[in-house]
Amino acid sequence: MNNTMNIEEFLAESPEKQGYRCGFIAIVGRPNVGKSTLMNHLIGQKVSITSKKAQTTRHKVTGIYTDDTAQFIFVDTPGFQTEHRNALNERLNLNVTETMGGVDAIVFVIEAMRFTEADRRVMRLLPKHLPVLLVINKIDQAKAQNKAALDEFVGQVRAEFEFAGVEVVSAKHGLGIANLLHALKPFLPESAPLYPEDMVTDKSSRFLATEIVREKLFRYLGEELPYAMNVEMEQFKEENGMYRIYIAVLVERENQKPIVIGKGGEKLKKISTEARLDMEKLFGCKVFLKVWVKVKSGWADDVRFLRELGL
Numbered sequence: 050m051n052n053t054m055n056i057e058e059f060l061a062e063s064p065e066k067q068g069y070r071c072g073f074i075a076i077v078g079r080p081n082v083g084k085s086t087l088m089n090h091l092i093g094q095k096v097s098i099t100s101k102k103a104q105t106t107r108h109k110v111t112g113i114y115t116d117d118t119a120q121f122i123f124v125d126t127p128g129f130q131t132e133h134r135n136a137l138n139e140r141l142n143l144n145v146t147e148t149m150g151g152v153d154a155i156v157f158v159i160e161a162m163r164f165t166e167a168d169r170r171v172m173r174l175l176p177k178h179l180p181v182l183l184v185i186n187k188i189d190q191a192k193a194q195n196k197a198a199l200d201e202f203v204g205q206v207r208a209e210f211e212f213a214g215v216e217v218v219s220a221k222h223g224l225g226i227a228n229l230l231h232a233l234k235p236f237l238p239e240s241a242p243l244y245p246e247d248m249v250t251d252k253s254s255r256f257l258a259t260e261i262v263r264e265k266l267f268r269y270l271g272e273e274l275p276y277a278m279n280v281e282m283e284q285f286k287e288e289n290g291m292y293r294i295y296i297a298v299l300v301e302r303e304n305q306k307p308i309v310i311g312k313g314g315e316k317l318k319k320i321s322t323e324a325r326l327d328m329e330k331l332f333g334c335k336v337f338l339k340v341w342v343k344v345k346s347g348w349a350d351d352v353r354f355l356r357e358l359g360l
């Protein structure tokens with residue numbers, strides 16, 4: 050394809066390419082199986098944040114991969130919560146079930162050699178009328194190296210649900226990604242692309258900026274991370290070719306503030322420096338970033354407040 054041509058022009062000029070496909074694919078699974086890592090590798094750019102901690106993804110994030118024959122619109126969803134029940138988790142789960150209702154196919158992600166009750170509960174929610182591809186992730190791990198045991202594991206999971214197919218991948222190492230795209234393509238309806246070919250996400254720079262800060266909080270606070278914590282964009286301005294971004298970190302109690310700030314402000318400084326560098330890379334311009342901590346109590350159970358956050 051000529052580089053200056055967009056896909057619509059390309060299709061218009063090439064009647065033999067009329068079989069172009071485009072559609073939506075939801076990525077679902079229990080927390081921490083690697084859904085966001087997988088989506089980032091599928092689209093070749095980091096638009097969804099990832100971490101060792103469960104429940105990293107709170108908003109669904111769209112990632113778009115376009116080639117000459119198809120456009121795949123992936124929707125990365127929050128890990129489906131079957132344990133802690135509160136307003137936040139109820140909304141996150143609702144988000145996942147709603148997403149599954151509006152797609153052409155589903156990728157159900159599990160970890161190699163580890164199929165838990167939590168996985169099973171998510172599996173039971175999978176719609177029967179849509180193609181569901183079983184994706185076994187983390188095959189790079191030592192426990193997945195025994196081929197016979199892995200085959201047996203796959204066989205056991207397949208026996209529990211009518212999957213349209215199965216793919217084994219290592220999202221982290223980019224293994225099996227091309228095969229996965231190939232397996233998904235037939236599930237997409239014939240359609241012209243819905244998004245411009247150079248678009249990788251439908252999320253705004255504002256949204257991506259708050260997500261980046263959240264990822265650094267997850268990274269640097271580790272186990273100390275207050276469960277009820279969120280980030281809020283206070284200001285986002287473009288000025289002389291650079292972005293000025295002000296972001297507040299919301300915690301529930303005054304005594305959680307020092308956890309985020311650290312001794313002598315050290316942690317918060319590290320978090321904002323790393324976030325600023327990631328933003329500069331993603332946005333391709335200089336960024337001035339100010340991050341601070343605010344107390345907003347009871348927010349995890351305040352559904353109205355969650356709506357304001359767009360959850």
Ligand SMILES: Nc1nc2c(ncn2[C@@H]2O[C@H](COP(=O)(O)OP(=O)(O)OP(=O)(O)O)[C@@H](O)[C@H]2O)c(=O)[nH]1
Pocket residue numbers: 078079080081082083084085086087098099100101102103104105106107126127128129186187188189190218219220221222
């Ligand atoms: N070894 C290994 N680790 C992986 C792989 N894919 C993801 N991980 C790790 O698994 C952890 C969770 O990854 P995420 O992509 O954040 O998982 P998620 O399913 O999106 O998690 P939630 O958003 O919390 O539901 C991170 O520490 C990843 O680095 C993989 O293929 N191999």
Ligand SMILES: [Mg+2]
Pocket residue numbers: 084085086098099105106125126127128
């Ligand atoms: Mg995630």
